[in-house]
Amino acid sequence: MCEKTGLESAWVLDTFAPLFKQSFIMDLFEKLNKKAGPLGQYADDAYGYYMFPKLEGEIGPEMDFRGQRMLNWSLNNYLGLANHPEVRKVDAEATAQYGLGYPMGARMMSGNSIYHEQLDRELAAFESKEDAVLLNYGYQGMVSAIDALVDRHDVIVYDAESHACIVDGVRLHMGKRFVFEHNDMASLEKQLQRATRLTAETGGAILVITEGVFGMTGAQGNLKDIVALKSTYEFRLFVDDAHGFGTMGKTGAGTGEEQNCQDGIDVYFGTFAKSMALIGGFIAADKNVVKFLRYNLRSQIYAKSVPMPIVIGALKRLDLIRKHPEFRDNLWTVVRALQSGLKAEGFDLGRTNSPVCPVIMHGTVAESTSVVHDLRENYHIFCSVVVYPVIPKGMILLRLIPTAVHNLAQVERTIKAFTEIREKLKSGAYNSEKVINMAEKN
């Protein structure tokens, strides 16, 4: 009974709910049909070509796309390990022996093994940290680690250009979060001062989060300068080094090693999905922090552990990374040739100081599709394109990812093609109102 009206509430609901449903209540799926999302808005023109393309054949710098052989600059395979014969052999043998499911369950319950523990230890040693914990997916691992490390009394201070996994982790945080301008130390200090004042009231602590290498622009995070701020401010530093792990530093230990400040990184994240050409990731830190994470990382406690072939495959890849510095040398030979060649032709590569090679041009979204179409159909060069709203309006970012298995002839061919398409772009040859529709017909 409703106290105010004296009516039976069930009667009110039964009588009026259908009316409400008809007039006010939006169906969720109807709503979704109306809003495709910032990338989904291009789906009808782009599926299978600009987005969700299917590269076929053996993984490497030359692959097939829609029946044509392409020079491929779009693979997260920095060291060329994806198709290394020893890697393929170990992956196949481990899969034959264990299958893809083993071990079943979350690691805490029934999904642990001596190989998982060995990989934890080897990754920790490689990163010069006391311990490490495996993550079944890098993205979820980052989100979950941010969630686990801080509570509502703590303050997160993070870089404005952080990867989506950092942004999503920060979204879970119940306390305050302050963002500092990308790689800007004055802005970071300002936010640290705010955070310090706030934590003095809450009794909490400060976690600074940034990246080793920013994946879109290739700029290294200013890790050394951030670490130096520890002498003035009390905080811990968490670095997502997805693109730096395996590629940066003398031994490939990452951007902390590159900048000689690995000790100052308190929590180090690496993914297997780039230089290892695998899936999964890890966090390395002091043993007490890793112990805390083992028992509090919800993405690992409530999800299946990394399958055995991935663990054994990762051990093999780590071994190759340690024993074959020439993979990294080859990568950097290609990186230097590509970046210096493009710069010599006057291309704007932004702030990259890592293997990531962004080529920045100016034009509309429609023009960017013409550029990509021309590159693929006439030059047979495949690279990724990033446009508004991921980057500012009017900018076209063609993103090249060099690998250790590209060669200098491929670099030359690419520079020549880019020089030609830039001339066409400038002359208005790609001028069009419309995105070239290359979507798969189905």
Ligand SMILES: Cc1ncc(COP(=O)(O)O)c(C=O)c1O
């Ligand atoms: C900076 C950064 N962090 C985290 C991730 C997520 O890693 P994973 O692919 O292992 O989930 C990526 C991958 O794109 C990345 O670029």
